[in-house]
Amino acid sequence: PGSETQFRQTLSEFENLKIPGFISTHLYRMDADPNEYFMTVIFASKEAYQANAESTAQDARYRQMLASLDGEPVWHDGEITYGR
Numbered sequence: 001p002g003s004e005t006q007f008r009q010t011l012s013e014f015e016n017l018k019i020p021g022f023i024s025t026h027l028y029r030m031d032a033d034p035n036e037y038f039m040t041v042i043f044a045s046k047e048a049y050q051a052n053a054e055s056t057a058q059d060a061r062y063r064q065m066l067a068s069l070d071g072e073p074v075w076h077d078g079e080i081t082y083g084r
Contacts, residue, residue, distance in 0.1 A: 021048020
């Protein structure tokens, strides 16, 4: 709580980095608990996502994001099967 603006600024900075395969980030605040967020990050391919996830630069970005969070996030990797 109280770190939402800083977290969004951090995400905005990351989006400007031109990470290979990166398409978009979406941040959702939950109606039931306004302190709970879900974030989706979309990459052009699973390979591009994995390359980013395994990079030392992404590890540094992840650690920077943790400073704005109440704890470790829960990860749910998956594949987009429909969208427009």
